[in-house]
Amino acid sequence: MIDSQRGRACPLFRSGILALMLVLTAAVCEAGIPADSLARQLLRKGLGSYHSHDLLTELVRVAGSRLSGSPGAVKAVNLTAAMMRRYGFENVHAESVMVPHWVRGKKEEALLLPRGGGAARPLAVCALGGSDGTPRSGITAEVLEVRSFEELRAAGPRAAGKIVFFNRPMDPTLLNTFSAYGGAVDQRAGGAIEAARCGAVAAIVRSVTLARDNVPHTGSMGYRDSIPRIPGVAIGIRDADLLSATLIHDPHARVKIRLSCRTLPDAPSANVIGELRGSERPDEVIVIGGHLDAWDTGTGAHDDGAGCVQAIEALRLLKELGIKPKRTIRAVMFMNEENGSRGGRAYVAATQRSGERHIAAIEADRGGFMPRGFTVQGDSDVVERVKRWETVLGLVGAGVVTAGHAGVDVSPTVEAGAVGFGLIVDHQRYFDVHHSANDSIEAVHPRELELGAIAGALLVCLISEEGL
Ligand SMILES: [Zn+2]
Numbered sequence: 001m002i003d004s005q006r007g008r009a010c011p012l013f014r015s016g017i018l019a020l021m022l023v024l025t026a027a028v029c030e031a032g033i034p035a036d037s038l039a040r041q042l043l044r045k046g047l048g049s050y051h052s053h054d055l056l057t058e059l060v061r062v063a064g065s066r067l068s069g070s071p072g073a074v075k076a077v078n079l080t081a082a083m084m085r086r087y088g089f090e091n092v093h094a095e096s097v098m099v100p101h102w103v104r105g106k107k108e109e110a111l112l113l114p115r116g117g118g119a120a121r122p123l124a125v126c127a128l129g130g131s132d133g134t135p136r137s138g139i140t141a142e143v144l145e146v147r148s149f150e151e152l153r154a155a156g157p158r159a160a161g162k163i164v165f166f167n168r169p170m171d172p173t174l175l176n177t178f179s180a181y182g183g184a185v186d187q188r189a190g191g192a193i194e195a196a197r198c199g200a201v202a203a204i205v206r207s208v209t210l211a212r213d214n215v216p217h218t219g220s221m222g223y224r225d226s227i228p229r230i231p232g233v234a235i236g237i238r239d240a241d242l243l244s245a246t247l248i249h250d251p252h253a254r255v256k257i258r259l260s261c262r263t264l265p266d267a268p269s270a271n272v273i274g275e276l277r278g279s280e281r282p283d284e285v286i287v288i289g290g291h292l293d294a295w296d297t298g299t300g301a302h303d304d305g306a307g308c309v310q311a312i313e314a315l316r317l318l319k320e321l322g323i324k325p326k327r328t329i330r331a332v333m334f335m336n337e338e339n340g341s342r343g344g345r346a347y348v349a350a351t352q353r354s355g356e357r358h359i360a361a362i363e364a365d366r367g368g369f370m371p372r373g374f375t376v377q378g379d380s381d382v383v384e385r386v387k388r389w390e391t392v393l394g395l396v397g398a399g400v401v402t403a404g405h406a407g408v409d410v411s412p413t414v415e416a417g418a419v420g421f422g423l424i425v426d427h428q429r430y431f432d433v434h435h436s437a438n439d440s441i442e443a444v445h446p447r448e449l450e451l452g453a454i455a456g457a458l459l460v461c462l463i464s465e466e467g468l
Helices: 017-025 035-047 051-062 071-086 149-159 177-182 186-197 237-249 301-320 342-354 380-387 390-394 411-415 446-466
Strands: 090-103 108-113 121-123 125-127 139-146 163-166 202-206 232-235 254-259 262-276 281-291 327-334 357-363 371-377 400-403 419-425
Touching: 035 301, 035 390, 035 446, 051 071, 051 301, 051 446, 071 090, 071 262, 071 301, 071 327, 090 342, 108 125, 108 237, 121 237, 139 149, 139 202, 139 237, 149 163, 149 186, 163 186, 163 237, 186 202, 186 232, 202 237, 202 254, 232 237, 262 301, 262 342, 281 301, 281 446, 301 327, 301 446, 327 342, 327 446, 342 411, 357 411, 357 446, 371 380, 371 390, 371 446, 380 400, 380 419, 390 400, 390 446, 411 419, 419 446
Parallel strands: 139 163, 163 202, 202 232, 281 327, 281 357, 357 419, 371 400
Antiparallel strands: 090 262, 108 121, 108 254, 125 232, 139 254, 262 327, 371 419
16 A cells, blocks of 8 residues: 555645655655655665566576467466466466467578579578468569559559569658557568469568568568468568669569468467455456567567566565555456457456456556656546656656557457556667567566566556556
């Protein structure tokens, strides 16, 4: 409990100059801990141990890559449940959900075949998630390079029988890397559909990244029932540039692609849940979570092992400090964000059955980087009310509060009436690692990761004690 045990709103959290002064002077409020004191205690406890980094190290070591339906995902479910039990969370359990089960297979290669019989050159590629494989002999065809679906449609019949190469980069001049991602990811998600619509036989997509290496970045792609299913691969950006340059002087160069990926029947999996039960309003629930599944190209340390361990660490910190929240604070490890979002929907279906009321749902899924603040997904009044906490959140480095999308996993919970929150981080390096082999524990800074957990702990505590 961080303010009044008698259920009155602590003046520290009311708007106006008085609240600001009280926050800054750390006045003790009634019988509880004042918010600024709580912030300092969280910093001391969290930064004194970097415990979230230990949890993340354990997750990637034990479960490794953990795409939905994989053996790694099973290990991740069991491990995170064990972590929550280890710390004495209440009501720890797994909630079943059936998930898509796509496997990459062993064969994954692309060769650049110059026209005149020069030496074949291997290209750095990986299958896009959900792609069909190729015949065993592969697919070999000339390449049509385009930068947009409009350009592809304008090319019309020239795409027939070819491999379409979507080569529009993320716009590096945008400060917001998520905006840059949004401006390029249509090629990955829908490229195979649009290419097949024009009679193409496969799609190659420039990796959606701002890194300057040659590591391919996967991600989900789709098919449409009425349109032939053709394979899709991502190519590292250096090889994308090489392929593009080759096509200028050798427009009839061909590429051969061989993939053995395929989609198996749906598999059983689970969301993992544990909580600190509310002392006064246990049926009012505040969710904090991330997604447990991760693409198989890396170990998903940032995406989204970070969000998962930050949720566990947030509850662990509060428990360590002896906080007994008024409302129930629940950590949720959602399954299957990457290629189906089934876990987020199953969570709402399960909780609706139990008749709980969710007042807030917080998601961390932008990488385990330095926190800056929170997006708030709700009406303008609630955004303004949350802004009153900017000063105290700023004490842990997360003082930016702005209206915005919360996250994919909590979207169904937000649609069902909860206010959504998304942890904002310094995302400049996120798309260097996103969905690739670069997403490893070595890319996560222990201090930045822990600060995200501390920010989450502080926010859930403020919501629990003050409401929204
Ligand atoms: Zn993610």
